[in-house]
Amino acid sequence: MNPRHEPPTTAAATFTRVLVANRGEIAVRVIRTLRELGIESVAVYSDADADARHVTEADLAVRVGPGPAAESYLDTDAILAACRATGAQAVHPGYGFLSENVDFARALAAAGIVFIGPGEHAILLMGDKIRAKNHVAAYGVPVVPGLAEPGLTNEQLAAAAPGIGFPLLIKPSAGGGGKGMVVVDGPGDLAEALASARRTAASAFGDDTLLLERLVASPRHIEVQVLADTHGNTVFLGERECSLQRRHQKVIEEAPAPLLESLPDGADIRERIGRAAVAAAASVGYVGAGTVEFLVSDEAPGEFFFMEMNTRLQVEHPVTEEVVRIDGRRIDLVAWQLRIAAGQRLDFTQDDVTLQGHAIEARLYAEEPARGFLPSTGTVLAVREPTGGQVRVDSALAAGTPVPPFYDPMLAKVIGTGPDRAAALSTLERALAGTLVLGVKTNTEYLRLLLADPDVVAGRLDTTLIERRLPELEFATPSPATLALAVHLHLASSPRSGGPWGADDGWRIGGAQLLRLTAEVDGATHLLGATCDGERSTIHHAGETYSVAPAGVGSFAVNGLLLPVDSATGPDGTVWINHAGWCGAVSFPTRRQLLDRRLEGLGRESGTVSPQVRSPMPGTVIAVAVTDGQSVETGDLLLVIEAMKMEHRLTAPTPGMAEIGHLRVGDLVKANQLVASIGTEKETAR
Structure with a gap:
């Protein structure tokens, strides 16, 4: 549903056409405000997103390249x-991608196109954590x-670490979103952690500069929204708590x-933390909407860093x-960015x-929490989003939406509101219970389990709570009735090519024949x-x-009992089903x-580990640690795959x-693709 915003005004109508240089739910959300303000929107899309929702909702759409974001x-x-092809006068970058790229902002300025964001000085200084930290301290x-x-x-x-003390935090100086941040508990873990953080920083941000910080005990993540115009006015719009994080990525705010x-x-x-945020923004002449993030110790909440x-x-x-209310009106931050x-x-x-009141947001990701949060890709077969006066959904979902491996796995944001926190929590729980996505795995159940945690309900939050x-967490498993339903749906959707002889339903003259089926679900x-x-x-x-x-x-009736079921069947015959608390x-x-699986196991003793290494997900090879014929021990790193x-x-x-074959950094791999194998010296020689 569309969120409730202040009434549109003509104030932002200086622009008549704006290009949104992003994708997914943020592109859809920006396009919505442009439409409310009477401004034409231009979407851009990759080949992987040709059928994405932001493309269909925009007034114009332009292809900008193949699937990988870099292209x-x-x-x-x-x-x-x-921009030139469509006559766009300004670009809204959303978040991620080019939103904090100073070269992009310069290129737009050189072309006479407005960058809807801060000036070059603010991007450069605040984009470097080392310079930013030293600057605001002054x-x-x-x-x-x-x-x-x-x-x-x-x-x-490493030499300076003991003076800071353990545990400590390694952070890339460039970038954001928690990417590349590593907690180090002791000196023995430091060397590998530094190498990993530096590689991630170089790959993600093109800058491998690192900094070290003391790890604050019982940390809570508080951030302040600021808004500044070009006339020297800067205000703060309250604060947000984003302490519920996993691997430094926010989950619930x-x-x-x-x-x-x-x-x-x-x-x-x-008031004090808001004034500090305004001081930080004003110190770089900040313009537009921005966020200043602080770390607050639960043990000493009067201190913030x-x-x-x-x-x-x-x-x-x-x-x-x-x-936030301005003279009783809700605020639209995108509209103010445009103005x-x-x-x-x-x-x-x-x-x-x-x-006024309280609001809680849950991020809906395409991932499998029960399998270590592996990314999930595919095509959305069915979707149902919650509605109601106290619910807001910012989403890119629609039936037929592709979920490719090249981008962030966030699909949508579900927001519950209420007069107080308890009411907002209750609203959000009901909203998540009414959220359905079939075709890719999501973290919906995981979010509901988090919201039910006693400490979360009580507001006793910190950035380590999720990891603890x-x-x-106990995830639901399919009941026998659910499995029976899935088999029925699979048989009902079996291809009928070749007439009755090609049907996979076991029909024979004189009655149906018993079919033998193998079903796989959640690794079983x-x-x-x-x-x-x-x-x-x-x-x-x-x-x-x-x-x-x-x-x-x-x-469906199962043994005479009527059961409500949400289901969809993919083109490969996989049945997606939502029933009895399991989806x-x-x-x-x-x-x-x-x-093929049986043949793979031939010649291997029963109970021994398979020497074949397969990718658990579709993605991109970002590191190859060995060469063909190199001797390795159990647990040695072979390669690193990145997806979402x-x-x-x-x-x-x-x-x-080790046998790696022709895989190189930058290669794309499919889920379950054989990417390496381990043989004996004799086998390798052959």
Whole structure:
């Protein structure tokens, strides 16, 4: 549903056509505000996104290249060409991609196109964590103790680490979003952590400069939204708490911060941290919407430390929009970005800003929490998003939407609001319960488990809570009835090519024949028997028999019991199903696939580890650590695959001689593709 914003005005109509240099839910969200303001929108898309929702919702759309972001959304020349071809007067970069790229901003300026963001000085200074930290400290903004100097080698950083103390945090100086950040508990882990962080920083940001910071005990992540015009006016719009993170990536965000709401002097701390954010922004002549992030110790909430400034719109900006009031009106941050870029003055002051109610946002990702949060790719087969007066959804989802491996896995953001935090939590839980995505795995169940955690309910948050809770989370598993339903749906959708002789339903003269099926779900294999008689199926599994038949739209009768079911079947026969608290996929490997697996195991002793190494996900090879014929030990790194901004390290399953073949950095691999194998010296010689 569309969020509730202040009434459109003609103030931003200085622009008549704006290009959105992004994709996914943020592109859809920006396009929505452009439409409300009567401004034409231009979308850009890669080959992988040709059928994406932001493309269909824009007034115009321009292809900018193939799937990989470096060849499309990060291609400055392609974006500029799209601007020229469509006559776009300004570019909204969203977040990620080119949003904090100073060369892109310069290129737009040179072409006479307005960059909807801050000036070059702010991007350059705040984009470098070392320079930013040293800069704001000079303006009285408190910073975390540590070492922030450019040009330091790993050896120099390691030598300084004991003086900072363990545990400590390694951070790339460039970039953001937690990418490349590594916690080091002791000196023995430091060398590998520095090497990993430096490689990630170089790959992700083109700058491998690192800094060290003291790890703050019981840390809470508080950030302040600022808004500044070109006339010297800067205000802060309350704060957000983003303490629920996994691997330094935010998962759930809310406004106002529960920490400040729970303290007798919370209003005073809010004022002080807000003024510090304004000072940091003003110190670089900031223009537009930006966010200043602080680290606050739960043990001493009156102290806060500057972390970084994000010189762009934040993913979590909707919670601010939902609670901030200007003279009783909601605020649209995208609309204000457009007005400010057009040279307009803020028409309110800090005294006009108030907070009303509470808002909590959950990020919906294409990933598998039960499998170590592996990214999930594919095509959305069915989607249902929640509605209601207290619910907001910022989404890129639609049936048929591709979810490729090249980009961030975020699909949507679900926001619950209410007069207080308890009401907002309840709204968000109901909204997530009503959210359905079939065709790719999502973290919906994981989000609901987090929201039910007693500490989350009580507002006792910190940035390590998720990592502590993960081992305790119990994910739902499919019931026998769910599995029977999946088999029935698979048989009902089997191809009918070749007439009755090509149908995979076991029909024979004189009655249906028992079919033997193998079903795979959540890493488990099930052997089943099934017969089909018209629309009815009989499933035999684990000594039980299940009779399944349709019982109206979205319902089936299983052994006479009426069950509501959401389902969709992919082109490969995989059944996606949502039933009885479990949502996932049931696949049915072919006899050819099963035979290949058996052949792979021939010649290997029972119980031994397979020497073959397969990619667990589709992605890009970003590092190859060995060469053909190199001797390796169990656990040695072979190569690193990246998909949806997640690195996956593939290691040797057994000692022997590595065989990598022709794989090189930059190569694309498919899920389950053989990428390496470990053989004996004799086998390698052959």
